[in-house]
Amino acid sequence: MSRLEAKKPSLCKSEPLTSERVRTTLSVLKRIVTSCYGPSGRLKQLHNGFGGYVCTTSQSSALLSHLLVTHPILKILTTSVQNHVSSFSDCGLFTAILCCNLIENVQRLGLTPTTVIRLNKHLLSLCISYLKSETCGCRIPVDFSSTQILLCLVRSILTSKPACMLTRKETEHVSALILRAFLLTIPENAEGHIILGKSLIVPLKDQRVIDSTVLPGILIEMSEVQLMRLLPIKKSTALKVALFCTTLSGDISDTGEGTVVVSYGVSLENAVLDQLLNLGRQLVSDHVDLVLCQKVIHPSLKQFLNMHRVIAVDRIGVTLMEPLTKMTGTQPIGSLGSISPNSYGSVKDVCTAKFGSKHFFHLIPNEATICSLLLCNRNDTAWDELKLTCQTALHVLQLTLKEPWALLGGGCTETHLAAYIRHKTHNDPKSILKDDECTQTELQLIAEAFCSALESVVGSLEHDGGEILTDMKYGHLWSVQADSPCVANWPDLLSHCGCGLYNSQEELSWSFLRSTRHPFVPQTCLPLEAVGSASNLTLDCLTAKLSGLQVAVETANLILDLSYVIEDKN
């Protein structure tokens, strides 16, 4: 009863977006995320005065999960970006920047939220349908029969995370490893429904990145002493595996709600141990070669098994249970009694391995979709960043497998899209407005706000004071270094566009991204031969970018629609 306390009244604020505090916090967040964006993005060091380790990152997932956001509006923004990242891994910063830009640009216009939201939605669906259409000029098909485009995709992800601290050579190496790890998870004889396997990332810190490697099967880390105790098995056929999920430590299992009275002199421990040894005998007579246990194995049972040349490994932990079940084809055993012969699985071979200072027990599968990616990096923070990046890349590859398309990266998709929308709203506003109550002027205003929001996302790719240009044919992005002389001889200053598809020797005309241009039709329908010839493209994941775009516009709409904020002060 004493915990019953009167609740404090909530704080209610109207028109939250107009308040100065919200604007400044929004712009602070925007500055944080924009400065992280892209290959030359600046790193953020997050450290907590109360302890914990220092995190150096430029990735949205690490950044936002560490940031302590208190204002409810920012919370909406950051959680929606975080939710996007946790389902698609990629394009988090893009989403956050676009959302901030949209809010900022639209607020300047002073139109009613109804109009803004309605038109933003129209423009979004215009973008989505264009990016999904056959005529889209900024997406390319992904060919799974060659590694070229897949490698480009992985490399683009790695280079966009400068906090991994990789050299060019290391980037190449890690990209290849990630692609191998991904390919190993695809089952060989897939019919109809494909179930992908898993790549487990094994940490190896304080090693050279070049030492990273991919191995099929599962690595179980062990101390050297333990590993020495394991007897080498020499067997030509596959090894029989028993995997226990129940404890083999001799605990007395649940006895029910009532009381159990044990008479004097009766030792339950002995009784259970007898049971365990019986189990051991059964395992031996079933010719099991390898006993794995999620929990603890009683030392006597371990001894017994070792005596009979059975390898016993315990304390596997719950995370490895699923991949182990999958790889060995066992049924996790939950019984100390009779074990059904169907529950046993098999592995091709086992061996011990040493990487750096760590010792591993390596289970080699017959044919399975589980592999281990041993990832090395120089220090903890760089390793954490690299691990996140690898997970992102693996996820992006999975998404690409589902939807085999990639978008041109390096900002070219955004500028191209902006050019397309400008052209569309300028030449054919009726088809966008349809039966709506909005006027064409309102559409022009919002479209300009939308396009410049997209363009300033790519504008934030440039951190070193350079200029960003766009060409008037493809609508791609070109960047010039800061110290280059201001002359009109663009073809010599520029070499390739952001994604690397076009070079400057074509007859193109350029203009600054910030300047106003006449709407032009960006060339649609990407020619396939152009893609085939280019070897070093920067690519983005289509699925992630589409969702990022949608989430950014939806979230901006949500925030613009707010008329009150009620803060619970309890």
Next chain:
Amino acid sequence: MLSSMAATGSLKAALQVAEVLEAIVSCCMGPEGRQVLCTKPTGEVLLSRNGGRLLEALHLQHPIARMIVDCVSSHLKKTGDGAKTFIIFLCHLLRGLHAVTDREKDPLMCENIQTHGRHWKNCCQWKFISQALVTFQTQILDGIMDQYLSRHFLSIFSSAKERTLCRSSLELLLEAYFCGRVGRNNHKFISQLMCDYFFKCMTCKTGIDVFELVDDYFVELNVGVTGLPVSDSRIIAGLVLQKDFSVYCPADGDIRMVIVTETIQPLFSTSGSEFILNSEAQFQTSQFWIMEKTKAIMKHLRSQNVKLLLSSVKQPDLVIYYAGVNGISVVECLSSEEVSLIRRIIGLSPFVPPQAFSQCEISNTALVKFCKPLILRSKRYVHLGLIGTCTFIPHCVVLCGPVQGLIEQHEDALHGAFKMLRQLFKDLDLNYMTQTSDQNGTSSLFIYKNSGESYQAPDTGKGSIQRPYQDTVVENKDELEKTQTYLKVHSNLVISDVELETYIPYSTPTDTFETDETLKCLSLERNRLTDDYEPLLKNNSTAYSTRGNNRIDISYENLQVTNITGKGSMLPVSCKLQNMGASQSYLSSSMPAGCVLPVGGNFEILLHYYLLNYAKKCHQSEETMVSMIIANALLGIPRVLYKSKTGKYSFPHIYIRAVHALQTNQPLVSSQTGLESVTGKYQLLTSVLQCLTKILTIDLVITLKRHPQKVHNQDSEDEL
């Protein structure tokens, strides 16, 4: 400790509170409404346009505010709709009452009013008003609904007898509902989703029980997925449990399932019993027995083709293992709601492991179409293809959104929509009192004549009123602000003067008087000689109109006021006559299920119109006053709805068109497509009136400054 609050200000306090709440809810009202962001104490954020949620989130401390919020939430629990309308309507009612009583205190009022002031002091004390409200709600409102409003009702059913529902009308209803509940960019999508869900779940014989089922178990029937765009939301056939399989064995063909509510593995001892272990061998044998027994039960289940085991408790490893060995998939730790939902859908009782093991068939199994894992955004769920035995075909809604707060909003709105439909599919009983006159010839004639007159009044007056009135509409259409000047120009013309007044309240929103009154004011003038009791009403309206108008008006109206007061003194006489002559009889009828009206304040305008008509016929001053106040307050709702509209769609235009259509017996034309439930509106009205009665009957608020005491149940103590 005890402190008290003066009672005299309670109406004023209530009005202040209600006005603050009105300011908040009116911004999220209607199709143009916006979102409100609420934070929870846990730090989560919630987006909402749900009035009930907002009011709760405010954690109001003011005693009257708390009472209002309580009333709203009890109303919502029943109907799932109308919290915002509740506040706005209540606020307007309070404002109306306040204006009426304020006049009494106004020192600037001329001498003549003082007789009326005394009158108000005598009869319009809070108690009488609240009694009149109760009378109105219990005896009059239903009658007006039944006798007048019902002729305007449409039915949502395409054929009333079989209660078949066509998709297009349900779409209209739901779209209008979601317009006020979810964000502007999502309401079409969500209402389509709801429509799909409705038609996928319902069979042609669907009865009210299905709505009850969905309403009761809505939490179990939807799955929220964050991080995806809203447009990825969809309907999935079957039931999705928010758990993963403990063991999953792919199976197809004839899949049967059982539900268990206890562990299958026998334990050493059950609660209250004692198990004595005398030797180690005994322990081993009992363990062995337990193992064998478990194995046998699972094998037996297998032999009965059971391939799915749903358990409300955690099963021991042993059970899981033998389930896996026997190819039985297991889902553990189901909530009691999930279990009872499954039991209601398929009519299955839990399986109890047999004590004495026999090879008999297990009766408590049910057939399942499929059972497989479902992966939504890398999280795994159990997807069951249940075969329903009742009229509900199980389907689940997967709601996606960028943030949890938005998903919750959509979930709330969908749940509310089912509550609304549940109410809509019920017949509504109406009980009311009519006054029939039998013996007293003269008074019955009197009543008859009066009612006839007041009914005729708009019609006879129409010819002369409508024409100039429409002219002024045309003239003033673009320049509402210029009414003042127009007023001066036309003030010498009696008719157009009255018409022009109709504009004023809309350019000055604080004003509280009504167009219709002034319209009738004119017609009353014609009937003045025959209608003895009407001056009160007339006085009412003129007094209203004097406030806030310009000088020309005041002098003109003052002239009227003096005219009228002379006749006002006759009022009590006629009232008495009425009471003696009329005998009361109670009528009951019912409103059939599925009654709807077009959205956009149609219900309010209709009721307003008929209430004014009624007030004109009515002989008791309280009744008249209450009806008038309610009628005027009703208009506050459409006024908020049309707040942002201009020109032809602005509220005055809509209102005038509607009244004109009613007077000429033409069908009402609504500018918006969409329907709303009449039952919901009716229930809202009664809830607000009850709330108002509650506010008015309180004369003292006692503030207690100590922790709430536990309320002991008196009855149970007595029993002891």
